[in-house]
Amino acid sequence: MARFIVRRLGLMFVILLLVSMIIFSLVHITPGDPALMMLGQEATPEALEALRERLGLNLPLYEQYLNWVGGVIQGDLGNSIKDNTPVLSILLQKLPVTIQLTVFAFVIALMIAIPAGILSATKKGTIWDYAGTSFALSGVSIPPFFLGILLIFIFSITLGWLPPSGYVEPWVDLKQSILLMIMPAIAIGIRLSAEITRMLRSSMLEVLGADYIRTAYSKGLLGKTVIVGHALRNALIPVVTIGGLQLATFFGGAVITETIFAVPGLGRLVIDGILTRDFPVVQGAVLLMAVVVVIVNFVVDILYSILDPRIKLTGGQS
Amino acid sequence: MATAKANMEKNPYENMKRLSPRKRAFKQMAGRFFQNKLAVIGGVFTILLICTAILAPVLAPYDPVEQDYAKYLESPSAENWFGTDEIGRDILSRVIYGAQVSIKAGIISVGIALAIGLPIGLFSGYYRGKLDEYVVMRLTDAILAFPPLVLALALAAVLGAGLENAMLAIGIVYVPTFVRLMRAEVLSQREREYVEAAKASGIRDLKIIFLHIFPNCLGPILVQATLAIAGAIIAEASLSYLGLGTQPPTPSWGSMLSMGQGYLAEAPWIALFPGVFIFITVLSINLFGDGLRDALDPKMK
Numbered sequence: 073m074a075r076f077i078v079r080r081l082g083l084m085f086v087i088l089l090l091v092s093m094i095i096f097s098l099v100h101i102t103p104g105d106p107a108l109m110m111l112g113q114e115a116t117p118e119a120l121e122a123l124r125e126r127l128g129l130n131l132p133l134y135e136q137y138l139n140w141v142g143g144v145i146q147g148d149l150g151n152s153i154k155d156n157t158p159v160l161s162i163l164l165q166k167l168p169v170t171i172q173l174t175v176f177a178f179v180i181a182l183m184i185a186i187p188a189g190i191l192s193a194t195k196k197g198t199i200w201d202y203a204g205t206s207f208a209l210s211g212v213s214i215p216p217f218f219l220g221i222l223l224i225f226i227f228s229i230t231l232g233w234l235p236p237s238g239y240v241e242p243w244v245d246l247k248q249s250i251l252l253m254i255m256p257a258i259a260i261g262i263r264l265s266a267e268i269t270r271m272l273r274s275s276m277l278e279v280l281g282a283d284y285i286r287t288a289y290s291k292g293l294l295g296k297t298v299i300v301g302h303a304l305r306n307a308l309i310p311v312v313t314i315g316g317l318q319l320a321t322f323f324g325g326a327v328i329t330e331t332i333f334a335v336p337g338l339g340r341l342v343i344d345g346i347l348t349r350d351f352p353v354v355q356g357a358v359l360l361m362a363v364v365v366v367i368v369n370f371v372v373d374i375l376y377s378i379l380d381p382r383i384k385l386t387g388g389q390s
Numbered sequence: 391m392a393t394a395k396a397n398m399e400k401n402p403y404e405n406m407k408r409l410s411p412r413k414r415a416f417k418q419m420a421g422r423f424f425q426n427k428l429a430v431i432g433g434v435f436t437i438l439l440i441c442t443a444i445l446a447p448v449l450a451p452y453d454p455v456e457q458d459y460a461k462y463l464e465s466p467s468a469e470n471w472f473g474t475d476e477i478g479r480d481i482l483s484r485v486i487y488g489a490q491v492s493i494k495a496g497i498i499s500v501g502i503a504l505a506i507g508l509p510i511g512l513f514s515g516y517y518r519g520k521l522d523e524y525v526v527m528r529l530t531d532a533i534l535a536f537p538p539l540v541l542a543l544a545l546a547a548v549l550g551a552g553l554e555n556a557m558l559a560i561g562i563v564y565v566p567t568f569v570r571l572m573r574a575e576v577l578s579q580r581e582r583e584y585v586e587a588a589k590a591s592g593i594r595d596l597k598i599i600f601l602h603i604f605p606n607c608l609g610p611i612l613v614q615a616t617l618a619i620a621g622a623i624i625a626e627a628s629l630s631y632l633g634l635g636t637q638p639p640t641p642s643w644g645s646m647l648s649m650g651q652g653y654l655a656e657a658p659w660i661a662l663f664p665g666v667f668i669f670i671t672v673l674s675i676n677l678f679g680d681g682l683r684d685a686l687d688p689k690m691k
Contacts, residue, residue, distance in 0.1 A: 083528075083531075087528060087531045087535060090528055090529060090531070090532035091535050091536070093532075094532060094533065098544055098548055099548065209673065209676060209677065210669075213620070213669060213672040213673035213676050214669050215624045215665075215668055215672070216628075217628060217631050217644075217647060218665035218668060218669060221647060221650075221651055221661050221662075221665060222662075222665065224651075224654060225654050225658055225661075225662070229654055229655050229658070320534070320535065320536065320537045320538065321537065321538065321539075323537035323540060324538055324539030325539075327537070327540055328539070328631070328632070331632065332651070342540055342543065342544075343543070346543060346544065346547040346634070354547075358536065358540055358541075358544060361537055361540060362535045365536070366535045369535075
């Protein structure tokens with residue numbers, strides 16, 4: 073076990089190193105002058121030179137990279153071009169908003185997916201199964217921005233039940249904060265919930281056919297006890313990995329959803345950064361997302377091997 | 391003897407026996423596919439959408455970019471089935487032309503991903519070694535750590551807004567998926583007896599890779615490519631929605647949605663029709679792809 077964790081940890085650092093190189097090269101190796109990209113075509117030569125000087129763009133590439141990574145390790149992600157605020161403090165200010173959205177979305181996703189997955193597996197071939205399966209298929213096919221707009225149209229414009237967009241901190245006005253979070257969380261959580269329903273259905277079907285389930289039934293245990301206590305517990309194992317794998321897609325959804333609903337989180341930050349060419353901010357936000365994805369996948373791998381002792385702990389190979 | 395012969399004649403697969411194994415496998419696969427109603431519906435809709443895209447100039451009742459300020463924000467009517475937008479353009483015509491952008495973006499981005507990903511996966515899986523384990527695998531790990539849409543956005547932003555760059559960006563984002571899949575398929579094929587037999591008879595590696603291994607890996611690649619086209623269509627619409635994909639006045643479903651969002655209260659049709667079309671398109675392709683997967687691998691499910 074210890075060897076597996078150490079190996080997996082080493083792998084994680086290699087991946088993080090590559091991630092940092094990709095993010096760095098995105099702005100620096102691609103054709104075109106980064107300073108020109110940031111300031112736009114109408115920039116004066118003096119302004120360009122000043123920006124190059126400030127960002128250290130006149131140094132050799134490897135030196136620029138080492139400077140950047142060195143800064144990142146010490147928590148210095150550079151400053152925003154727009155108003156010179158440190159990128160790290162911007163990220164720390166936006167992160168809680170996206171975490172709040174993530175928690176809401178996961179709660180909604182699980183609230184739908186667990187009953188839907190169980191129902192369509194235990195009542196296979198019935199109307200429940202078809203409903204669950206259709207939901208899963210529609211959920212992965214509907215683009216988050218269309219779902220978001222549809223929700224605004226139905227619940228804000230037509231029915232007037234929910235405020236259309238915006239954000240309030242929960243400690244300022246808890247009720248309003250929750251009301252504002254419902255639609256973005258659904259818009260982003262539906263896809264996740266569709267994936268989990270799909271996965272849960274097939275893993276439940278597999279587990280329900282296992283010998284120990286028949287044994288549990290023949291011991292005279294109630295159907296509910298068997299399904300929740302025995303089958304669901306084992307069926308959830310593959311679902312845990314889905315959570316990890318889906319996190320990357322989830323952040324992508326956050327970009328779109330936060331834009332539609334004017335939620336000032338990390339996703340919105342990426343878009344604003346891209347549209348205003350504030351590349352230090354974009355680099356920082358994308359780095360943060362990728363680091364979270366890598367760490368979560370590491371934890372999921374470890375959890376997976378603890379939950380299911382049948383998995384060989386050779387690790388690393390995929 | 392006579393009864394045995396009679397039994398053979400009753401065998402429904404009798405006429406299949408004369409076919410070569412590959413043709414027979416294909417026929418059985420097609421049989422399984424056509425039994426799956428949802429997959430067939432998905433396939434039919436997909437074909438209809440492709441026809442719509444190709445025949446857009448014939449099918450569209452109006453010029454998709456022609457403005458008519460006399461009839462802006464008109465609700466759906468006999469003249470304009472899907473209504474008009476904020477500068478009087480016909481939504482139906484724009485939705486029909488939008489199919490061109492979406493289908494094109496889906497196919498070309500996945501084409502780019504296949505063109506880069508498959509050769510890397512083929513060679514990496516066949517030769518293994520340090521280059522495979524330390525460079526190819528770790529690099530795909532690293533790219534997969536990025537949220538796909540965010541990476542596509544960043545690439546599109548660096549390359550510059552526009553449909554071509556958006557397709558390139560989406561294609562690059564899909565490369566690791568196909569590298570991984572191709573490599574995994576090759577790994578399972580290269581240990582098979584037919585590869586050993588080919589090696590033993592002195593056939594060159596390149597010939598084994600392309601003429602023997604590659605055709606046997608095509609099934610899963612085809613399924614994944616189909617599903618990736620659905621994903622790429624959503625990605626292009628997302629980029630266009632955010633202003634980094636198709637540029638105005640060219641109609642694209644994503645940019646129509648983002649324009650329409652501002653008129654959701656007084657003219658909901660501007661956003662709803664293109665949205666419904668993206669949903670139907672992606673759903674149909676997903677149904678088709680799922681059906682293809684089940685037909686290719688009946689043990690799954």
